[in-house]
Amino acid sequence: MSHHDERTFVMAKPDAVQRGLVGEIIDRLEGRGLKLVGAKFMQIDEDLAHQHYGEHEDEPFFDDLVAFITSGPVMAMVWEGADATRQVRQMMGTTDPAEAQPGTIRGDLGLDLGQNVIHGSDHEDPGANEREIDLFFDEDELVDYDRSDEPWVYEDVDN
Numbered sequence: 001m002s003h004h005d006e007r008t009f010v011m012a013k014p015d016a017v018q019r020g021l022v023g024e025i026i027d028r029l030e031g032r033g034l035k036l037v038g039a040k041f042m043q044i045d046e047d048l049a050h051q052h053y054g055e056h057e058d059e060p061f062f063d064d065l066v067a068f069i070t071s072g073p074v075m076a077m078v079w080e081g082a083d084a085t086r087q088v089r090q091m092m093g094t095t096d097p098a099e100a101q102p103g104t105i106r107g108d109l110g111l112d113l114g115q116n117v118i119h120g121s122d123h124e125d126p127g128a129n130e131r132e133i134d135l136f137f138d139e140d141e142l143v144d145y146d147r148s149d150e151p152w153v154y155e156d157v158d159n
Contacts, residue, residue: 014072
């Protein structure tokens with residue numbers, strides 16, 4: 001990982017997979033200049049869902065969250081780039097797609113709060129990145145490499 005990079009966890013949720021939006025989500029993140037360093041197409045089981053949404057365990061919507069995230073396959077990913085977590089959150093748009101700005105992933109691709117297409121680590125929760133990445137990926141499943149366009153994405157990279 002270069003000095004200006006941060007890794008963040010992103011998931012295309014079951015509704016994105018079922019609607020064929022995984023490619024568009026990846027395309028948007030790559031187009032922004034973020035680098036994909038890990039990806040896993042998988043079915044989340046109850047145990048992993050409970051760990052992933054652990055902080056919401058006492059909320060009335062917890063069972064619905066678990067039921068939805070286990071309802072079909074997801075694409076779990078790790079992206080890398082400068083201030084990656086905040087960048088991804090900004091690209092995602094607000095949690096409720098009906099209120100998300102046009103141009104954001106949720107603003108363009110979602111309509112329903114419960115089926116909002118994408119999850120990304122919370123940039124306001126210190127350690128959320130590492131916790132979520134560790135939950136879904138082993139270190140040896142993440143690839144460290146230089147992308148050839150980095151000098152065109154970051155002004156401080158030597159050509």
